[in-house]
Amino acid sequence: MTGKHEVRDACREDLPGLLAIYNDVVLTSTAIYTEALESLEQREAWWQQRTRQGYPVLVVRDGSGVLGFASFGDFRAWPGYRFTVEHSVHVRSDQRRQGVGTALLLGLIDRAVALRKHAMVGGIDAENTTSIRFHENLGFERVAHFREVGRKFDRWLDLVFLEKVLGSAP
Numbered sequence: 001m002t003g004k005h006e007v008r009d010a011c012r013e014d015l016p017g018l019l020a021i022y023n024d025v026v027l028t029s030t031a032i033y034t035e036a037l038e039s040l041e042q043r044e045a046w047w048q049q050r051t052r053q054g055y056p057v058l059v060v061r062d063g064s065g066v067l068g069f070a071s072f073g074d075f076r077a078w079p080g081y082r083f084t085v086e087h088s089v090h091v092r093s094d095q096r097r098q099g100v101g102t103a104l105l106l107g108l109i110d111r112a113v114a115l116r117k118h119a120m121v122g123g124i125d126a127e128n129t130t131s132i133r134f135h136e137n138l139g140f141e142r143v144a145h146f147r148e149v150g151r152k153f154d155r156w157l158d159l160v161f162l163e164k165v166l167g168s169a170p
Contacts, residue, residue, distance in 0.1 A: 005103035010047060010057040010069060017066025018059070019043045021090050030125040030157055031090070033150040056111045060100050067095040070104035072112060075121055083118035105138055112166055119165050126158035140164045
């Protein structure tokens with residue numbers, strides 16, 4: 001529990017709520033660089049893969065359903081990167097700026113430390129100054145700015161990488 005929001009591992013019953021948030025983000029923002037909506041079967045396969053890898057899929061929910069979800073996975077496939085993870089946090093549009101994202105990201109950081117990960121990376125659209133500030137407020141630092149590496153909504157997108165060194169030792 002972080003503040004007023006209880007963070008827990010996602011279960012199969014949470015997947016429709018995760019899917020609704022994911023697809024809304026795809027349709028309305030540049031937070032995910034795709035225009036393809038996912039099916040419930042695709043979200044379930046993603047959840048099962050993360051679970052098999054021992055990686056968390058966390059949720060916050062209340063009586064209205066899933067308020068947000070977060071996860072991390074391998075940063076890159078090469079063995080030398082095994083101590084670094086890349087995360088994502090998505091919050092339902094009517095719940096943003098209510099502490100849900102903070103609770104989820106702090107939960108992810110705790111899980112990464114428990115898994116002895118050394119660094120956590122987030123890729124954020126350069127125009128998403130709210131998300132960049134959110135990460136900086138939690139100790140992430142800007143480490144890279146890639147120009148015009150993504151394309152969505154008929155325009156080129158810049159990607160910013162932020163990193164938090166967790167200090168976990170292998």
